[in-house]
Amino acid sequence: MTRFGRAIPGLVLALGAASACAAGGGPGAAPSPPPPDVPTAGPVRIVLSHNSYRPSVVHVRPGAALLLALENPDDEPHDLNLLGLAEPVHLFLNGHKAIVSSVTFPRPGTYRFYCSLRRHRLDGMEGDVVVDG
Numbered sequence: 159m160t161r162f163g164r165a166i167p168g169l170v171l172a173l174g175a176a177s178a179c180a181a182g183g184g185p186g187a188a189p190s191p192p193p194p195d196v197p198t199a200g201p202v203r204i205v206l207s208h209n210s211y212r213p214s215v216v217h218v219r220p221g222a223a224l225l226l227a228l229e230n231p232d233d234e235p236h237d238l239n240l241l242g243l244a245e246p247v248h249l250f251l252n253g254h255k256a257i258v259s260s261v262t263f264p265r266p267g268t269y270r271f272y273c274s275l276r277r278h279r280l281d282g283m284e285g286d287v288v289v290d291g
């Protein structure tokens with residue numbers, strides 16, 4: 159498969175349950191055909207803290223639905239704005255919040271993301287999703 163970031167146990171469990179459901183096989187059921195090849199990547203865990211993203215560079219294959227698991231351990235909010243896609247991506251996190259979002263990158267390239275709050279971007283709060291062809 160594609161490269162996976164650090165797994166989040168809860169999410170992996172949820173995905174595992176979903177695929178078990180999709181297979182639909184109980185004991186004695188006929189083997190199900192393999193699921194359609196819908197590539198997914200991640201979840202990739204990114205921590206938004208102290209005016210930085212860790213990690214600040216994420217690699218993904220074109221066409222894959224990248225699961226971004228964002229965590230903000232700070233007291234103040236942060237966001238993640240992604241440039242270069244047809245649909246703008248804006249993900250906002252209050253302090254001490256975490257979210258998971260799926261973003262698909264149809265074409266190879268480098269897609270910059272940044273925090274729009276206060277002076278965070280000027281302080282270096284930006285990064286790149288690198289979509290390898």
Ligand SMILES: [Cu+2]
Pocket residue numbers: 209235236237273274275278283
């Ligand atoms: Cu910020």
